[in-house]
Amino acid sequence: MMPAPIPMPKPKPPPKAISSPSSPSTPSNLALLRTLLHTSRDISLFEPPPRAVLLRSRICSAARKAALLALLFEELLREPQLADALPRSAVLCLREILVVLGRLRALMESCSSWMSRVRLALQLESAANDFHEVTHDLSTLLDIFPLSELELGDDVRDLVGLLRGQCRRSSASADPEDERLRSEILGVISDMEREIAPDYATLEGLFERLGLRDAGSCREEIERLEVEIRDRVYPKKTAAMVALLGLIRYGKCLLFGASTPRRYRTEEEGNAGSGAFEAAIPVDFRCPISLDLMKDPVIVTSGQTYDRESIGNWIASGHATCPKTGQVLSNSELVPNKALKNIISRWCHQHNVPFETADAQVPADPGSVSVNKAALEAARMTALFLVRELAASPSGDSANRIVHELRQLAKVNAVAALLNLSILSANKKRIMQAAGGLDGVVHVLRSGATWQAKENAAATLLSLSSYHVLYRKKVARDPRVAEGLVELVRSGPSSSKRDGLVTMLNLAGERDNIARLVEGGVVEAALEAAGVPDMAEIAVAVVAAVAKRGGAPAVAANEGAIGKLAGIMRLGTDQAKESAAAALVSVCRHGGGDAVAELATTSGIEWVIWNLMGSGSVRGRRKAASLGRICRRWAVSQEEDVGPASTLDSISVETTVPTAAIT
Incomplete structure (x- = not known):
């Protein structure tokens, strides 16, 4: 059924000017009305694309309402006297209507262009309610709009009345279809x-x-x-x-058909029985400190995993070493071990062991267990279908496409399975010694079709290299590892960037790995990531680790590195400031005189060092004191050429930093 034609306003005599001492000036009113007209016309001409199958009627209804509003704004713009005479209450209403129209346009574009179809199906109720709320707000504004104070024709008043009625009939429920x-x-x-x-x-x-x-x-x-x-x-x-x-x-x-090979991400769930017996907790699931089941496992810079609460108490009590290995922790960064947490959660579910996650800010989906099973079944059905198609395929090209799709599907599932297996200490040796095991993971890191596959590969390499120093060296020996991690950090999504940086940090714990990491571009990638607030702490820790173990010249040679690290010392988080200071100490000691000169002549560096010496952690104050001494020595060496030494010469290390912190 075709919609009823929209009534058009009839010609009428020019309106009488209505004076209002509080009315805004004409140019302001005209600009507002032109913006309203442009926005409403833009919405009225919006044609939902073919992909917008859900909420299509809501989008079309919104477009029709905008068309009626456009007629009102056209009429107000037709007579300059009318725009000049708008009362203040009308102007305020029009400004609010502009805000509502902006919300409406954003909602229409979101539902028709940005969201996937099936996600919109899941959010159908909330999206329909969003349309209802915007329409309700527009109805309220039209109700209070001072139409009676304006010299408008009856036909325009009828249009506004029609629009009010349409807005009042809006429903918060989704359309039946x-x-x-x-x-x-x-x-x-x-x-x-x-x-x-x-x-x-x-x-x-x-x-x-x-x-x-x-x-x-x-x-x-x-x-x-x-x-x-x-x-x-x-x-x-x-x-x-x-x-x-x-x-x-x-x-x-x-x-x-299998015309386009794509990958599917699933979690490989074990088929252990669901009996209600009390199972012994695997040793890899216990925190090495408390020996209890880990509820929130995190990785420290030594590569070991602990429960967050236990290792947090250990660090807070003043310890700076890994409890299990005795290795000095380069920083106190705690990286969530999400893969192990998922495995522990599934194991607890299978064995009826209570498991409460620490990060409960996102409520769990009540149907997540059954839906994950549905996802696994979907992958199984896809594989079975492709196998049957392969058996019946007479064409070489068709068979090749099917085989390629099967290989891609199997490769993602295999990497996910390897990630899960690599969490357990007993499996790490098997994976590292298996023919082609490590090579396959590295291949996915470099050539995976999705970022999720590459992220899984990076997490697997982190898990494997954290177990033993020899594994760490073997992983870094392949030049593709550094190249893949650099690509992950530079181009991947946020979660992939973090996984890439954490793996870099772990590999940088061995001096023998530094040359390969530097050659692969790790320093440049980490310095770029240091400019991203959410990544700064771990990225600067990578730079500090590389500089400490022989990569200081590479850091110093990177253009802008000194200034970027100094800037992080000024504006970064406490942890980032500490790592930046540590990196600068290594660079100044081993990166050449030019690096020292660049740091010492950096604007405001005296205040930055002074501030960190006064408010930083013990390690941060120690590093800042070292930087202060380095800059003072440079200033003394330059005194004959450039005059009196820097104000850093007046910093009293002994009065700012505890003696124990600088010995």
Whole structure:
């Protein structure tokens, strides 16, 4: 049914000017009305793309409302006297309407362009409510708009009345057709959980209604879902999104063939029985300090894993060494060991052992266990389908495509399995000694098709190299490792960047590895990452570790490195300041006289060093004192050429830093 035609305003005599001493000036009113007209026309012309199958009626309804608003703004702009005479209450309403229109346009674009289709299905109720709230706010503003104070024709008043009525009829509930589609999607996921494969007709109808009509649209949907899962844009439903990703992959292969090899991320879950017996806690799941089950495992710079509470108390009590190895900790950075935490959680679930996570800020999805099973079943069904297709394929090209897709699917699952296996100490030796085991992980780090696969490979290398110094050297011996980590840090998403930096830091713990890390570009990548606030602490720790073990000349040779480290000493977190000071001490001692001169002549460096000496940690004050002495010696050597020594000469190390801290 075609919508009713929009009534157009009739010609009328020029309005009488309405004087208002509090009205804004004409140029301000005209600019506001022109912006409102442009925004409302922009919204009214918005055509939801074919991929926007959900909330389409809401988007079209919003466009029609904007068209009616545009007629009002056109009428107000038609007569300059009317714009000049707008009362203050009307101007305030118009400004608020502009804000509401901005929210409406952003919501329409988000639902039609940015979100994946299946994610929008999961967020259907909240998205429909967002449209309702924006419409309700517009209705409220139209109700208080002082229409009676303006000389407008009856037809314009009728338009505003029509718009008010449409806004009042808005509902917070999703449209029935959208709700049916959402229920059908969740129903297919539920069937897959029970190992019931959806038939061809069901998938064809579902994909048709989702607008997934060819392999290209499926690839686009998969890519959007991968990004949303990786960035945790909807953390409460991440497990459901993983299951839906598996469904889209399976449907793409079933309906459109293996035309495009893509990877699917699943977690390999063991098939241990679900008996209710009390199982002995594996030694690798116990904290080396408390010997209790780790609830929040974290990795320290020595590569060892402890429970956060236990190692936190150890460091807070003044210890600066690894409790298990005795190795001096280069910093107090605690990196969450998410892979081990997931394994412990699954083990506890399988053996009915209570497990409460420490990071409960994101409530768990009640259906995560069953949905993860659905994701695993989706991957299994995809693999079985491809194997059957391979057996029946007469064409060499077709067979090659299917084999390639199977290899990619198997490669991701294999890396995920290796990551899980590498957490256990008994398995690390087996993986390192297996023919091609390490090489396969490194290959995925360099050539993986998704950032998630590369991130898993980096985490596996971290786990393997943390076990023994010989493994650490063997991992770093392959030049592809440094190159892969550098790519991860420079181009990957946030979670991948952090995993790459932590692995760099672990490998930099061995002096024999430094030359390969420097040659692979680790110093440049870490210095670039140091400019990102969330990455600064771990990135500067990498630079400090490299500089301490022989890489100081490489750091000094990097253009801008001295200034960047000095800037972090000025504005970074306490941990970042401490690591930056440690890096600068190594660079000044082993990087040549030019590095010392550059630091000593850096603007404001005296204040930066003084501040760290007065407020830093024991290690930070010690490093700052060393920097102060280095700069004073340089100033004395330059005294004959440039005059009196720097004000650093007046810093009293003995009165600022405890004697024990500088011995």
